[in-house]
Every structure is written in structure tokens, then in C-alpha cells.
Amino acid sequence: MRPISTRARALTAAAAVSVVAGAGAVAVATDASAAAGCKVDYSVNQWSTGFTGNVTVTNLGDPISGGWNVTWAFPGNQTITQGWSATITQSGANVTATNPSWSTSIGTNGTANFGFNANYSGTNTAPATFKLNGVACTGSVPASPSASTSPSASTSPSTSTSPSTPTNPGTKVDNPYAGVKGYVNPEWKAKADAEPGGSRVSNNPTAVWLDRIAAIEGTSDSSSNGSMGLRDHLDAALAQGAGYIQLVIYNLPGRDCAALASNGELGPDDLPRYKSEYIDPIAAIEGDAKYKNLRIINIVEIDSLPNLVTNTSGQAGGTAMCDTMKANGGYVQGIGYALNKLGAIGNVYNYVDAAHHGWIGWDSNFGPVADIMLTAAKASGNVNNVTGFITNTANYSALQEPYIQPTVTVGGQTIRQSKWIDWNQYTDELTFAQAFRTKLVSIGFNSNIGMLIDTSRNGWGGSARPTKASTSTDINTYVNESRIDRRIHAGNWCNQAGAGLGERPKAAPASGIDAYVWVKPPGESDGSSSLIPNDEGKGFDRMCDPTYTGNARNGNSMSGALPNAPISGAWFSAQFQQLMANAYPAL
16 A cells, blocks of 8 residues: 655765745746745755756745746756756756746745756856846845735745635644554444454554545445545544544545556646645645644655655666656645645644654755755745654554664674665664664754654564564574564565554654654555556556566565455455464553
8 A cells, every 4th residue: 555665776966055045035927026035945956967956935925926936056967857846948057947837825934945957167156146037036034015915935835816714712832742642443433343352452542544535524425435535534523522632634646657556647647736726725624713722633645755766767666656756846836735724723743744753864865855855844934834644654664673783793693784784874763763864954954853653553472473583694584583573575565464563653753753643544454466447546566466576676575465456445355364473562
């Protein structure tokens, strides 16, 4: 259900540079009489002969409609070779970025974000001045009758260009999981209770997946969504006296570009529909003052942004769809819009999906994925719209690996060289999540962000669980006999045989970790073992076929998937029984 990719083989040594143009405030509006003011953030990830640039412009003046362009002049020999989320042209040193067809307006405090790849030699100095619709970035707001009421650069983004988000007096806390009980989804609980022994775990809080537009109101004809809609769940949470509810925002255009099992209903060019038919209605419901005392936790777009780093052209297993979603900006702009709309609500918390160690734990992926997370956050207008990040969502990576940390040496060799670890810097989710949090803070996220780790299926208990380190002097044998994670390959992600329930949901279990969570409800399939026609846009991925012998992303290994699985999100009794049998800690 949630595609997993192993490391990208193409290595890029990137250095991060960030510049705020015009001391953080610049002027612009399409109407000459409008109060002028905006901010441009310009950042690059560069190497010896090239760089990737990201530009975010925030309009602090009156709304812009009918189109926009951003212009600047490079001070050196920088030459743009590719752009996305804008039409970018260059004549000599002069560059013009014009809005794409799906983004012609910038509301007051709204943002536009675009990026590009470029070559250079010598010094890659940042542009000194930007212009938006021909007005220079002066670094101050010109005096005018309306300027005194213009929002300052620190004002949170508004949503004047789309249906308004109702505000309520809810206030945010540092850790929304702390000190309150979580919402137990009655539809998931009923399925779990119907299983022999299921009542042992059915009172744990799990997330509600809003994986298509129809799920907002609830469906009666779906095998993977229940009849309860978003408002039904929020009302039920109030009735339970729950302190928090977890919702998965999961319907990007061109969703899951590197896999088929969880493709969605929206095509690659359906960003306008994503905004108006999906995010806007969710924001309107979440913003109802009726729910102001309920902590609403959004898990934002599983397996999206990392795909733009690891699964595009030139990477092992790169796909044309991932190329498309990188070029058209649908993922970055879609997530930016979702963070903007939902982050404006006082009692809402956004955690962005950050893959897992077996996907981005390599140096070649670690930094670039963090950078694209920041790009998406900036596209929302304010990094404060991000409460934190979640790892291992719907995956199987072990929480801790006591015997195979990468620093261990066997027979005079580091075990990082083993086939299983494959030079990864991390072998478990806790170590990875804490390190990734440190990286995110270092590049511009708030120091109080927290991490979540999905432990719904990473317990790996049962008789196969190692209880001590191997005594072998062969690094591959040592690792295979010592590792907690019993998958055939760390790139295997679909309905894994031998998996067990992990740590139960728990607030503040470790430094930097807001909670262990069950975002993927145990018992819900990752994808079907064979093609099953359905009306939910969900395809068939061979990684869910137990007879599949693999691809470049999983080292051409067997898939390790359970047989006879239904489509993603549908109840899979055999998997649920296996998870209980192999739970660690044991039930």
C-alpha cells in the first residue's frame, strides 16, 4: 500500500545555502494602487559544477490575480537547464519565471514556489534583487494609505484565493499526544474485535485514512473505507472523550508515483481538484469551532516527497510518473497548499511523511530529502505549519536493532558492507528518526519539531526473533543471524510474511520523539496479491505478489509478501492474525 524504495545509486555531494532576498521583504502587486509588499526566499543545493535552486515568493500586499512572474539577474555565469512549477526562460544573465496554468493567483500572504536545475563555474553567488510583476524587491513596504494595514512578513499565510478556512480559538501544544487519550476508530475496532483474540489490541488508537474525495463524506460501497465520514469520526472522538484524533491526508495528484498498489483517483494534472475538492472541504470541517478542544493530527501525504529524490530518471527504478510529478510541482505545491490550509487552524497539527531508514538512510538521499521537505514547508508560506515528521508509516523497519548498529565490526570489517545494510548509515527507525530530526532543524525547521514512528507492524516477535548477537565472523552471516527485522530485503514493503505488532501507541517515548503511533491500522492490506478490479483507482503492484522475484529496488529478491491479499486498505484477516501472533512486546 505504501511503496518503498531502496537507495538511489547516483551520488550527489550537495551543500545547502539559503538567502532571503531584500532582507525578507519585497514589494509587488499587479494593481499599481494596491499596497505593495512581499518576501522572496531563495535557496540552493549546490555541487562543484551545478545546483538546484528553489524560490518561494510570499505576497504581503493585495491579492494578485490573472498571472504573475518573478525576474532576476544572475551575478555570474549561472545557466538554468530545467525548471518546474513555473515556465522559466533565460536571456544572458536575466531570468523570468512565469506562473504555470494551474497557479495564476497569489492571495494576500499566499505563496508561489518553483525550482530549477542550473550549471555554473567559479562562484555561485545569489541574485541581489528579485522583481515580482516588475516591482523591485526593495526590502521595505512603500508608504501608502493602505500600507499601514498590510500584513507583516511574519503574518501567517491567509487563504484569500480559495474558500476560507473557519478559525477557532483552539491553541497548539508542543506535543499533541502528551497527556490525553487517542481516538479509537470504531470501524477498525469492529473488524479487530471480530477476529479471535482481536480484543487484546482493538482499543488502541489508529489513524483514519482519507484516501479519496469520497472518504470525506463516507462511503457505503468501498472495501477500504467505511461508511463514516470525517465529521462522523470527529463527532465520535468527542463522544469518546478523546484528546486527539489521527487523520491521514492521502490523495495527491499522481499519487505514489513509484508504485501501483496505492495509486489514487487524481491524475498528475489534477492539482486544482486536489485543492478545491479535497483539501478545502477537509479544512472546512477540521476548522469547525465545535472541535476546537480536540487535537486534530494530520499525517500528510505518505511516500510522496522522497520519491522526487530517489525515484526519478537516473535513479534505480526511476519512473516516468515521478519525473512528471517533479517537473509539474504537483507534490510540492499540493503539500504546501495542504500545510497552509490545515496549519492555519489553531488545534491542528501537521506531520509530514519522511519515509524510513531503509529508503533514505544513505548519504545520497538523507540531505536531499530533508531539503525537499523544507521546500514544501516554505511553499506553505511558513515552516510553522509543520509540527513534525513521521517515519516508517505503514512499513516494517525495526524500531531498534541492538546487535547490528553500523559501527559494529566483524572479522575486521564494518558490517555496513553487508548485503543487508548495503552501506546505509542506519539500521533501525529510532536512530534514524532522531538523526533526521537533527538534520531538519539544522536546515531551517523549528527546534521544537517532533518525530513520530509507526510501530504498528515492526515488532518482529515470535520464535524467529534473535535474542543475542551471532558468533559468526562472516559479516553477511553475522547480520542475517543478528537482525531483528526478518524481511528478505529492506526494500520489501507489501504485506510482509513474519511481521508482528510493535510497540503500542505511546507519547514521548524517547528524545525527540513525540509518539509511537499506529497510523497504519493493523489488518489493512498494503495491496492485492493479484489484479483485483475496483473503483478506487488502486492498481496491482508485483511487490505484493508472493511469487515475484524482485527488481532493482529490492535487490532482485523475492517480495516476501503474504498470499491472497485484498486491495490496499481492505481488511486482511490472515495478516492481522500473523501480526498478533508475532507481536513484540508479546500480547
